Amino acid sequence: MRNSLFVVLSCFVVASCSKAPAPSNDKPVDVVLIGAGVMSATLGTMLKELDPELTIQMYERMDSVSAESSDAMNNAGTGHSGFAELNYTPEMPDGTIETKKAVDINEQFEVSKQFWAYQVQKQYLGAPQTFINNVPHMAFVWGDDNINFLRKRYAALQKENLFKGMLYSEDQAEISKWAPLVMNGRDAAQKVAATRMEIGTDVNFGALTRSMVKHLTGTHGMTLNLRTQVEDIKRGENGLWNVTVKNLADNKVSTVSTKFVFIGAGGGALPLLEKTGIPEAKGFGGVPVGGQWLVTTNPALIEAHNAKVYGKASVGSPPMSVPHLDTRVIDGKKALLFGPFATFSTKFLKNGSWIDMPASVNTGNVRPMVQAGVDNIPLTKYLIEQVMQSQEDRVGTLREYLPEAKLEDWKLVNAGQRVQIVKDDPAKGGLLQFGTEVVASGDGSVTALLGASPGASTAAPIMLKVIAASSFKDKLKTPEWQAKMKEMIPSYGRKLNGDAAYANQIRQQSSAVLGLKAITLDVTAASQE
Structure with missing residues (x-):
């Protein structure tokens, strides 16, 4: 025995x-x-x-x-491009706003757009409206501290070419024109602020x-x-x-x-x-985080809203849980979602197994997994609070963005499952990372x-990293492969944000093919800054 x-x-x-x-x-x-x-x-x-x-x-x-x-x-x-995701522009200890991550993600999304435009031109994908459509991206906050943050964020992003054309307002009447449902029924004395980018997308x-x-x-x-x-x-x-x-x-x-x-x-x-x-796999662990949407069943609400309205994340929450009131275009039909509300299970996939997480723990990653758990108590607390919420609690959160929301108009739908990386760190033992990493x-x-996160929106640039790290890396250096890369992605090897004229050219080319709006940057103003 x-x-x-x-x-x-x-x-x-x-x-x-x-x-x-x-x-x-x-x-x-x-x-x-x-x-x-x-x-x-x-x-x-x-x-x-x-x-x-x-x-x-x-x-x-x-x-x-x-x-x-x-x-x-x-x-x-979302078509993550850093326009509205406030967690991509953290406020530094000295009060300044760090824009590097938002700019990097926007650059990456422009690469994805070029790759998709190439496929549309080659007639590989069919009509672009089947997978990408313009939906304005908004950030919306209330309260003095959050308004000050958004004002500084807007000012910092105006120095970046790829974010020119962003609108900012603290006027309730103006914001009501952008997103009427967000302002309907709101206290007229409440201080609010919002930014808006018309060229945002839904994918x-x-x-x-x-x-x-x-x-x-x-x-x-x-x-x-x-x-x-x-x-x-x-x-x-x-x-x-x-x-x-x-x-x-x-x-x-x-x-x-x-x-x-x-x-x-x-x-x-x-x-x-x-x-x-x-050996390169040693030391990696994973923490699964799921999500749920509130989805409206009221056609009038769906038609009355046309934007992705992002707010500020709760303390300790993962980036994927940043609340947003979200217009979607799914198989040709508009939909309106709010969330996501975080859930927790030990599954690594929505259709996975309950033993996924425990089975992934081994002698190579147990130390960083334990250390990451100790260092992320606020995340644990946040997940517990999210799991304990009732439908009334969730609709109560929704009313911060949609004051006149009614319980009967919304149903709860399970979203996907994500696994956040835990990476071994020589100094700290284990770091919980909110991003993607190529391991080769x-x-x-x-x-x-x-x-x-930001995941799918940056699929094309991430796969460029995969090829560069793969057994194809030597072929990638050949003139033939370099030429083909530039055919698929015209800006391959170049940055857009520092060159307004080139950014105009690339954005307008890909947007025209994909049937999207494009903001024309003021090249003269950009050259004088």
Whole structure:
């Protein structure tokens, strides 16, 4: 009995007692993409444009494409560009506003827009309105301290070319024109302030992903394997990677040999990265955070509001939980959401397992996980408070943004699941990071994307980092690949914010193709600053 227990425990530790089957393919595939979300679809599209001869296999455990983090209701869909997200512009100890992160994210979103415009021009994606539409981005605050912050933020961002054209107001009547529902029923004596960017966007990343995958399978010959779960990833004696998968329809297990693996499985990426055994994976952990939306069922409310209105995050809350009253365009129909309200479970995916988090803890990351927990007590407190809220409590929070909100007009809908990175730090032991990180093996033959916000909006620039860190990095330096990169992304290798004339050119080109508004920057004024 004791020996049997030892065997069971040993099997749990090493994940499997049986020897992985031999590869079923005689010739290794060039690329295996794990996860059928926006990241894998973006990487697959880029690689096939760079080298159409590459063979690619995509594996997805769900029965459809973009069913997890990339799905419209599982993703904020903001088209994150730093216009309204106040957590991207922190106030420094000396009272100044740090704009670097907001500028960087805006630059990255412009890269994504160029990549999407290229695909639209090539007729890979169909009409751009199926996945991207203009929805103004607003930041809205109340109270003296928050108004002072927003005023300083606006002044700081006016020095950045990519944020020229932003409007600012503390006048209730003016703000009412921008977002009437936000002001209807509000105390006339309440001090408020708002900023507005007309060129903000809403993006349906689910629709975008499905279009890219359809093009990859229909035109480029990529093989899509749905309802197929990756069980293990091990390096073979020949240096190639053996990816063991299970067909969930019949539970048959097979193994594919490949030269390059990309783990783009959202919250499920961390456990798969750990299976590779690469030393670069050591020390990474993850904390899952879920979300819920309040979604209105009242058509009159949906039609009366047209903006993404962002507020300030609660102390200790993760960036993905910044409250916003959010106009969405999903499959051609407008919708109005508020939230997200944070939830907590030990699942790494919305359709994951309750043992995801505990199973990911090992000797390599237990210390940083414990330290991150100790250092983030406010986050724990925040999550507990969020989980304990009633529907009346949530609608009460909504009334801070929509004073006349009625309980009967709103229903609670589960959003997606994200995993925040915990990273080993030599000095502090463990840091909880609110961003994304590319983790690659020394030879670049396996890469993984960990983390969340701003996520999908910056998929194209993130995949540029993946390619630069991958086994394709030498090919990336060739004239042929450099030329193709500049065809897909005209600003490749250049920054926009420091050059108003060039920013005008790039923005107007991509916006025209995508059917979006574009603000013309004052080049003369920019050159005089």
